[in-house]
Amino acid sequence: xxxxxxxxxxxxxxxxxxxxxxxxxxxxxxxxxxxxxxxxxxxxxxxxxxxxxxxxxxxxxxxxxxxxxxxxxxxxxxxxxxxxxxxxxxxxxxxxxxxxxxxxxxxxxxxxxxxxxxxxxxxxxxxxxxxxxxxxxxxxxxxxxxxxxxxxxxxxxxxxxxxxxx
Amino acid sequence: xxxxxxxxxxxxxxxxxxxxxxxxxxxxxxxxxxxxxxxxxxxxxxxxxxxxxxxxxxxxxxxxxxxxxxxxxxxxxxxxxxxxxxxxxxxxxxxxxxxxxxxxxxxxxxxxxxxxxxxxxxxxxxxxxxxxxxxxxxxxxxxxxxxxxxxxxxxxxxxxxxxxxxxxxxxxxxxxxxxxxxxxxxxxxxxxxxxxxxxxxxxxxxxxxxxxxxxxxxxxxxxxxxxxxxxxxxxxxxxxxxxxxxxxxxxxxxxxxxxxxxxxxxxxxxxxxxxxxxxxxx
Numbered sequence: 001x002x003x004x005x006x007x008x009x010x011x012x013x014x015x016x017x018x019x020x021x022x023x024x025x026x027x028x029x030x031x032x033x034x035x036x037x038x039x040x041x042x043x044x045x046x047x048x049x050x051x052x053x054x055x056x057x058x059x060x061x062x063x064x065x066x067x068x069x070x071x072x073x074x075x076x077x078x079x080x081x082x083x084x085x086x087x088x089x090x091x092x093x094x095x096x097x098x099x100x101x102x103x104x105x106x107x108x109x110x111x112x113x114x115x116x117x118x119x120x121x122x123x124x125x126x127x128x129x130x131x132x133x134x135x136x137x138x139x140x141x142x143x144x145x146x147x148x149x150x151x152x153x154x155x156x157x158x159x160x161x162x163x164x165x166x
Numbered sequence: 167x168x169x170x171x172x173x174x175x176x177x178x179x180x181x182x183x184x185x186x187x188x189x190x191x192x193x194x195x196x197x198x199x200x201x202x203x204x205x206x207x208x209x210x211x212x213x214x215x216x217x218x219x220x221x222x223x224x225x226x227x228x229x230x231x232x233x234x235x236x237x238x239x240x241x242x243x244x245x246x247x248x249x250x251x252x253x254x255x256x257x258x259x260x261x262x263x264x265x266x267x268x269x270x271x272x273x274x275x276x277x278x279x280x281x282x283x284x285x286x287x288x289x290x291x292x293x294x295x296x297x298x299x300x301x302x303x304x305x306x307x308x309x310x311x312x313x314x315x316x317x318x319x320x321x322x323x324x325x326x327x328x329x330x331x332x333x334x335x336x337x338x339x340x341x342x343x344x345x346x347x348x349x350x351x352x353x354x355x356x357x358x359x360x361x362x363x364x365x366x367x368x369x370x371x372x373x374x375x376x377x378x379x380x381x382x383x384x385x386x387x388x389x390x391x392x393x394x395x396x397x398x399x400x401x402x403x404x405x406x407x408x409x410x411x412x413x414x415x416x417x418x419x420x421x422x423x424x425x426x427x428x429x430x431x432x433x434x435x436x437x438x439x440x441x442x443x444x445x446x447x448x
Contacts, residue, residue, distance in 0.1 A: 018287035018298065028361060030292045064298075066324060066332065067291045113293055122340040124293065128360050133292045 006053040013037055014060045029137030031144050034061065035109060038076055039101040039145075040152035042083035043094050046160045054080040068116045075112055079105035095146065102145040106138045264426050267316035272428065278391070279432040281305050285425055286330070295338035295362060297321075299427060302329045310389070310435035313427050318395035318418030319343070319383060320427050322435070331429075335421055336396065337362040344386040345396055347379050353386065356396060356415060364397060364415040371411055375399055381415055388436025 013034045021033050034057050042050045054076040061076075062069025082104055086097040114129050190196050265282075272280045281301055289296035301307055303326045313320040313333050321335040336343050337358040345366065346353045352373045354366040369375065379399040385392030400416040 014290070015287070017290045022288040022290055022292075025292065028292055030290075032290070034290075061290060064287075064332075065289050065291045066294050066296050066334070067289075110292075113291055117293055117340075120340070122293075123357070124339055124360055129293065132361060137292050 003049050003052045003056070006047075006049060007056060010034070010053060010057045010060060014057065014064060017061075018064060026136040026140050028132045029134065029140060031137065031140035032106065032109065033144070033148070035076065035079055035105055036102060036141060036144055036148040037152055039079050039083045039105055040098060040149040041156065042080040043087050043097050043101065043149070044153060044156055045087060046156045050080050050084075051077060067113050068120070071112050071116050072109075075105070075109035078108060095149065098145050098149045099142065102141050103138065106141040107134065110134045110137055261426070264316070268426060268428055271314070271316040277432075278430050280428040281307065281431050283307075283331075283427055283429060285427065289332070293339070293360065295335040295341075295358060295421070296324065297333050297335060297424065297427075299331050299333060299429075300329070301429065302327050302331050304328050306431050307331050307429055308431075312390050312394070312430045312433055312435075314394055314430065315419055315424060315427055317420070318397065319390065320419055320421075320424065322389065323429065333427070337364060337417065337421055343390060343396065344384045345381050346384040347373075347375060347399075348382050350374070350379070353384050354413075356381070362421065364417055366399075366413040366415060367410065369411045369413060371404070371409065373411070375402055375411075375413055377401065391430060391433050 017033050022030050024030065038050070038054055038057060041047050041053070047053065055073060058073030058076040059069065061067075061072035065072065079101060083097065083101040086100055087094075090097050090100075110129075110133065114124060114126070114134070117124055187196070191200075268280075268282060272278070283299035283301035283305075285297050286300045287298040289298075297320075299313075307323060307326050309323055309326055311323045313322060319336055321333045321338070321341065323331050324334040325332040334341055335358070336356065339358050339360050341358040343356040344353065345356045350373075352369065352375065354369045354373075357365055357367050359365065366381070377399050381396040381398065383390040383392055383394045383396060395418050397415045397417040397419075399413050401414040402411065403413070404411045
């Protein structure tokens with residue numbers, strides 16, 4: 001799958017995130033479907049342009065959200081890099097890799113957002129952020145990680161054949 | 167001759183027997199015998215008729231069942247269509263009620279010009295309280311324009327594209343609104359928070375406030391027009407050791423269910439940044 005196919009998918013995911021997922025909070029945290037899909041795709045090695053997808057998703061999120069634009073870009077690229085790294089280390093247990101990527105990626109992304117907003121002098125308390133936003137959001141991401149991984153594997157299997165190294 | 171007599175007697179005997187039977191039947195003497203003889207007949211006929219009717223129903227019922235099933239399917243389809251029509255009409259009614267309330271609000275402020283917009287999304291970041299609306303610079307919207315509903319103040323436009331805009335809600339942790347308490351001289355700064363809670367900061371200790379007091383925009387700072395309803399005082403936090411007291415505000419707008427908003431397009435926010443002191447370069 002190339003970059004051209006990635007763009008509409010990333011746009012649809014961003015719209016879904018903004019319209020649906022952001023309206024279903026747990027306390028004040030919400031899941032990040034874009035992060036989960038990128039992590040799931042990165043763990044499968046089926047899409048060679050996954051880094052480009054991550055950059056596109058980051059730029060789109062940066063444009064849509066009031067968070068500084070480079071935070072989603074760095075966050076999503078970091079998630080993909082971490083997923084690829086785990087794919088090589090624990091390739092026999094992709095579910096574990098998915099959960100680890102989700103945990104680390106969500107924490108990294110949310111802490112980066114919090115620090116960026118604090119740098120912009122937005123009065124956000126770290127304890128409050130941790131209790132009311134970060135932990136609920138990470139929990140939601142972990143709950144959704146496995147269903148999204150399974151769905152992504154099924155869809156990508158039916159669309160893209162796996163690349164085999166000779 | 168003998169043959170004639172024999173036939174005569176035979177005919178006569180038969181005639182007598184028939185006449186006797188007729189006589190007995192007319193007299194009702196044969197009824198028990200008739201009943202006894204007819205019982206097996208009737209029973210046989212009833213048995214046969216029952217079986218025939220069962221067979222007839224068996225043969226004819228599938229057609230009736232098919233017709234009934236078709237009728238049920240048609241009715242179910244019509245029921246589903248009517249249900250969806252009811253839901254659509256309810257949605258239209260809600261929309262009309264909201265629009266009517268917004269029109270009333272617009273009529274109550276004849277000096278302002280408004281552009282109505284629908285809410286089409288929320289900021290993906292859980293730290294921020296922003297919404298997206300479906301009107302942009304093509305409709306005359308600019309950065310900084312205040313956004314309201316019939317209930318009260320919503321926020322102000324933070325970013326605009328041609329056909330959409332991002333609105334910072336007053337509940338956002340980065341938002342600050344200059345407000346005043348209705349029917350008093352008390353003025354303060356309303357701040358949002360991570361939890362969407364609204365608080366009045368910098369309230370002097372001597373300011374007399376009570377729960378239920380109405381909070382309006384003061385117009386100071388040039389970011390919002392004056393006298394737009396913000397909410398009501400829900401609780402007060404006073405400590406003798408601090409210079410200021412704080413008040414918790416119950417917003418007039420329910421930000422979770424907000425669907426349609428009005429943007430005040432003839433309000434130009436004042437940019438005070440040139441007046442702010444710049445820190446001297448060492």
